[in-house]
């Protein structure tokens with residue numbers, strides 16, 4: 391049986407770095423995305439809504455407004471490789 395191909399290259403390395411950085415700001419908890427500062431959740435269904443941080447959470451200024459959309463975009467390079 392052939393070994394599965396390891397995916398790599400610049401696009402994957404760049405995606406890996408962005409995933410690491412993303413996970414410093416956000417945590418995926420089942421079908422919720424949680425802010426690592428205020429711990430508030432957002433369900434996938436609300437991906438197009440601005441993230442509902444706690445009042446006064448620094449993440450409201452420091453983090454992207456739509457983390458689910460960012461997450462899907464971060465996976466695009468992986469999808470390009472795996473979908474081949």
Ligand SMILES: [Zn+2]
Pocket residue numbers: 425426427428429430443444447448449450
């Ligand atoms: Zn927050």
